Each structure stands twice: as C-alpha cells, then as structure tokens.
Amino acid sequence: MTVLLYDLVGSDPSRPFSPHCWKVAFALAHKGVSFERVPTPFTAVAGVENGRHKTVPVIREGERTVGDSFDIALDLERRYPDRATLFGGPGGEAAARFIERWALLTLHPYLAQAALMDIHDRLSPDDQAHFRKTREARFGKRLEDVPLTRDERRPAFRAGLEPLRATLSFQPFLGGDGPLFADYIVAGAFQWVRVISDYEFLAADDPVRAWLDRCLDLHDGLGRSVPAAA
Template identity: 75%
Template sequence: MTILLYDLVGSDPARPFSPHCWKAAFALAHKGLAFESVPTPFTAVKGVEGGVFGTVPVIRDGERVVGDSFAIALYLEETYPDRPSLFAGEGGKAASRFIERWSQLTVHPFLGAAALMDIHDRLAPEDQAHFRTTREARFGRPIEDVPADRDSHLQGFRAKLEPLRSMLTYQPFIGGDRPLFADYIVAGAFQWLRVISPYKVLADDDPVGVWFERCLDLHGGLGRRVSAAA
C-alpha cells in the first residue's frame, strides 16, 4: 500500500517546500517505500487527518498515522527494519538528535528569515494572510523588514557552517560513506531555500554545496524533481 505524505505547498501544488516534509520524503525514499505526496497549503494543515497533529509532515501508512519528521523516521526504522537503516544503530539516533537541534538553531533561523518574503509571495492569498499574521507575531515586525539585512549576515551564516564543511573533508556524507537521516535533516533545510527562493547562500566552491548536490542526486534524483526557484 502506498504511504501518504502530507506535504506543505504554496500556490503551486507541485512545489512542496517545507524542510521537515523534505526530511520525511528523503527518509521514505531511503527506505525504498512508495509514497504519494498530498499537497497541503498552510490553511489546510489544521484539517490533516482530523487535525490531531497541527503541523506537517504527517504520513498515513495503512491504519497508522504519524506526525513530526523525526517521529516519522523512527517509525519507518522500527516498522521496516529489513530495509536500509536511517540511523545505523542507537548511536546514529542520538547523533541525529544533535544534528536536528544544530540545524534548527543554526541553519533554519537564517534561511527562514532570508527567504521570508519569497515564501509569502509563493502562497495563495488566503495563506498569505495567515503567514503574515503568524510570522509578524513571531518576528515582531513587518515581514517585509525581516530579509532586509540578509546580505549583511550572509558571511556570518557561512562561517557557522564550518564544522559541517570541515567534516566533509573526511567523508562524503554526515552519515559517513553513505547518507543517513542526519544528512536529510540538513539537506531538507537547504532544499527549503532551493525550492522557495533564488537567494544564493553558498559559494560555488563550498564543500557544503557539493555535498548538497550529492544529496539532490540520491534516490533517483528525488530532490531534483522540483526545480530550483528562479
């Protein structure tokens, strides 16, 4: 049975952009599981599977409904142990928790602020109103003002990626010789920006960008099925 993945979209249902939904999509593909993306705009999220989670991603696998990208990865690991592992053991789960917190606290804040108006502009009108209200409450200022200083903070953001950049001189993936869920956590963040905004955050020769290109090629080029924003 095909698994359903409720995927956050804007006005174009063929362009899912949520970093967390991309994590789930990469995890499903890593396990070799067939899945169908269910386009879900912001204002429809509260109705997904009865609104039990309130956010996406959410998957339905037969009778099981699971929300939250990390919980989805754990569910897939436990339910399909005969398929390629997302964690390569308990240590991998613990390390992925660290990577997730690092990504949420270091990568997401800059990317989310830098692309804020790009996200808004790609939403349907009813979703734009919701997005503006919630994000202005979060940032405490008009959303138009939030990306205004992104260029002045870009070099600082790039510097924060140095631990990842340095690690990639030793191995091709965060997971080692092959990708694990830890890779999908960070790749999901960069895919978020790639799909929603033309803003360039990585230099052409940045090893992080080279790694991200490798991630886009995984699983039959899953990440490239949605073109980069222009």
C-alpha cells in the same frame, strides 16, 4: 501499500518546500517505501487527519498516522528493520538528535528570515494573509523588514557552516560513505530555500554545495524532481 505524505505547498502544488517534509520524503525513499504526496497549504494544515496532528509532515500508512519528522523516521526504522538503515543503531539516533538541534538553532533561523518574503510571494492569497499575521507576530515587525539584513548576515551564516564543511572533508556524507537521516535533516533545510528562493545562500565553490548536490542526486534524483526557484 503506498504511504500518504501530507506535504506543505504554496500556490503551486507541485513545489513542496517544507524542510521537515523533505526530510521525510528522503527518509521514505531511503527505506524504499512508495509514497504519494498530499499537497497541503498552510491554511489546510489544521484539518489534516481531522486535526489529529498540529503540523506537517504527517504520514498515513493504512489506518496508522504518524506526525513529526523525527518520529516518522524512527517509525520507519522500526517498521522496516530489514531495509537500509536511517540511523545505523542507537548511537546514530542520538547523533541525529544533535544534528537536528544544530540545524534548528543554527540553520533555520537565518534561512527562514532571509527567505521570508520569497515564501510569502509563493503562497496563495489566503495563505499569504495567514503567513503575514503569524510571522509578523513572531518577529515583531513588518514581513518586508525581516529579510533586509540578509546580505550583511550571510558571511556569518556561511562561517557557521564550518563544522559541516570540515566533516565533509573526511567523508562524502554525514553518515559516512552513504547518507543517513542526519544528512536528510540538513539537506531538507537547504532544499527548503532552494525550492522557494533564488537567493545565493551558499557560495558556488562551497563543499557544502557539492554535498547538497550529492544529496539531491540520491534516490533517482528525488531532490531534483522539484527544480530550483528561478
């Protein structure tokens, strides 16, 4: 049975960009579960599955729906225990929870603000109006003013990646010799801005970039199926 993945898109439905949806896409591929993306712009999210879920990603498998990227990963692990593990056991689930909190608190704030206008510019007009209203309320300033300090803040952002960089000096993936959901959590964040923005978030020689390349090559190049923004 093919799983449906409600996936956030802008004006181009072939370029899904949500970091949380990418986590799920990687997780489905990791489990060997066939899936079909359902392109979902911002203004259509409220109507997904008759409003049963407030955000995407959402997956539908038969009559079942599951929302929230981490809950989806847990559900896949429980439903397909005989396939490649996403966590490697309860300890791996707990560690992935930490990685998710770290990504949301350390990676996402800078990435979201630095790429804000890039996101806006890739949306349809209706979504642009929605995006501007909600994000200006969130940041308390004009949308155009939010990314203005991204250049001066970038060195601190890159320095904050040192725990990730140091870990990858011991092993090719956060999961060890192969990827786990922890890798997809972080890779989803960088895939988000790779798809939506041509800004150089990572230095060319950064080991994190080499790790991201490895992640993009996984599952027959799933991550590379959407070209980088140009």
